[in-house]
Amino acid sequence: MTDLIPADADFAARLAQDLPEGTLRPAEPRHLEEPRGHWQGQAGFVALPRTAGDVSRILAACNVARVGVLPYGGGTGLVGGQVQPEGPPALILSLERMTAIRAVHAEENVLVAEAGAILADIQTAAAEADRLFPLSLASEGSARIGGCLSTNAGGVNVLRYGNARALCLGLEAVLPDGRIWNGLGRLYKDNTGYDLKHLLMGAEGSLGVITAASLRLSPRPAATGTAMLVVESPAAALRLLAIARDIAGETVSAFELIGRTGLDFLAEKLPQVRQPFAERPAWSVLIELGMSAGQDPMTALEAIFAGALEEGLASDGVIAQSEAQRAGLWAVREEIPTANRMIGAISSHDIALPLGQVPDFIERAPAALADFPDIRINCFGHLGDGNLHYNVFPAPGRSKSDYAGARDAIQNAVHGLCVEMGGSFSAEHGIGRLKVSDLERYGDPVKLSAMRAIKAALDPNGIMNPGAVLRR
Structure with a gap:
């Protein structure tokens, strides 16, 4: 790959001559930030094309000039793929005008x-x-x-x-x-x-x-049913998933595992979010069914709950009786990440495991973090597809800045155990800049070699999102 040059004012002026008026402008602060605050982008220029033809002219010019390009969507990514903290400043390419x-x-x-x-x-x-x-x-x-x-x-x-x-x-x-x-x-x-x-x-x-x-x-599902059940353990939740699919088949749309720490964080930071149980359970699941005409999700949820009670998997539960109650149950799950941000994580982990390994991972992970005793773990996520958000937080009364030197070691411990158990250190958030080193550490060498060959073939000058996914 060739060295890149900055997308400076001279380059922006030349590029602007070949584009509709107003396509290029100075980058705004929102283009230089990412949600978790790990990185700060560099001030420079943003291109705002309206057509694929505009994008074509921008990329062609950048490729010839050896100027990096930083594609930008909604800026919601959690692994730093949308910001460039170092290196020659790239041209930010935002598709926010292409909304049709x-x-x-x-x-x-x-x-x-x-x-x-x-x-x-x-x-x-x-x-x-x-x-x-x-x-x-x-x-x-x-x-x-x-x-x-x-x-x-x-x-x-x-x-x-x-x-x-x-x-x-x-x-x-x-x-x-x-x-x-x-x-x-x-x-x-x-x-x-x-x-x-x-x-x-x-x-x-x-x-x-x-x-x-x-x-x-x-x-569109003709009828939707939503319930939250208190389960004895993650292993019980996994068995409950099997029961749900036996009864409701592929109409199970969501199956979310929620640990008590997440509920504690909600109570502390977002007390207005109404929780369905008087005593916050150690583990609960949120299940949703979406059924076609002629099927009754309420009957199916009642049968799932009965099966869970019969096998000793669940001890309590709430089945939403209205759309407002359904929204209230989902608010519990959806506001956990908000409360997490308010607490401030030391290290957040978006991991995936074979379904059968999820309970074992949750049981083994605290021992892998034994060198960091003064922490809280919030484990929650999409149990139905094996995706856990296993996040580590400061003890009460402390802040994440107190653990500044521990973040990498905690991440390595969690990711290392996950990969050892046949899992992935990136389930749904991608690699970005955050996990480039993890990809190098845990990635299959044949796959990495093929990825680099593909990158070299399609982007020989290395202009596209430099430093993301693969190290330059």
């Missing part, structure tokens, strides 16, 4: 959207056509679909519908040299060689820029 819903083909269960479309707006457009776009994230009100696809986002509905990768039929994208790939098909079957869309999804903008996508929709 180009088409909705309800009879095909397909929606075509530009990459800057907000996830919640795509969900609304699907609902207006009596369809469901099931990708659902805590940040869906600001996350953009291009970023969701570029990071292969997960969320609460992966158990039933799959992650972002599974919800995409085709892409329009611009490669680093400015060529536009017109792969915006609506085909469910297309075996015509290498699948470029799957290469670009999950690449975090390191191989090109997604400008539009054909998205897969689903029928």
Whole structure:
């Protein structure tokens, strides 16, 4: 890879001559920040294209000039892929003006959207056509679909519908040299060689820029049922998942594990969030069913609860009787990350394990952290697909700054145990800049070699998101 030059005022002035007026401007503070505050971006310029043609001209010019490009979606990523803290300042490329819903083909269960479309707006457009776009994230009100696809986002509905990768039929994208790939098909079957869309999804903008996508929709559930059950242990929760799927099959849309520490944090920082149990349980699960016409989710949830009681897996439970009660149960789960941020984590871990290993990991992990006795662990996440958020916090009365020297060692302990047990140190947030060293430490050497070869082939000058995913 060649050395890069900064996207300075002289370069911005030259580039602006080939673009519509107002496309280039000084970067705003929001383009230089990321939610967890681990990094601060460098001041410079942001490009705000309106078309794939604009993106093509920008990338072609940057490639010729050897100027780095930092793709920017909604800025909600949690691994630093959207900021560049060091090196020659790159040109920030924001797709926030490319927000059109180009088409909705309800009879095909397909929606075509530009990459800057907000996830919640795509969900609304699907609902207006009596369809469901099931990708659902805590940040869906600001996350953009291009970023969701570029990071292969997960969320609460992966158990039933799959992650972002599974919800995409085709892409329009611009490669680093400015060529536009017109792969915006609506085909469910297309075996015509290498699948470029799957290469670009999950690449975090390191191989090109997604400008539009054909998205897969689903029928809207005719009836939804939601319950929160108190379980004896994570192992009991896993057995409960099996019972739920035996009874309700693939209508189980979400199955979330919640530990007591998360509920304690809610009580401390967000007491207005009403919790369903008078005594906060050590472990609970939030389960949601989405059923078609003629099926009754309430009957199914009652049967699941009865089965759990019969096997001694659950001791209490609440089944939502209204949409307001359903929203209240989901608020408990969805506000846990908010309370986490208010407490301030020492180290946060987005990990995945084989389902059968989840209870064993939760049991073994405290011993792996025995060198750090003065901590609190908040374990919660998407048990249905094996994705845990295993986060470490200061003891009461202390702050994360007191543990500044321990963060890397804690992360290595958690990630090391996870990989040892056949898991992944990155389940749904990606690599970004945060986990480049982890990828080098734990990644399969053959896979890493292939990744570097692909990067060199598509982006030989290394202009795309320099320093993210793969070290320069």
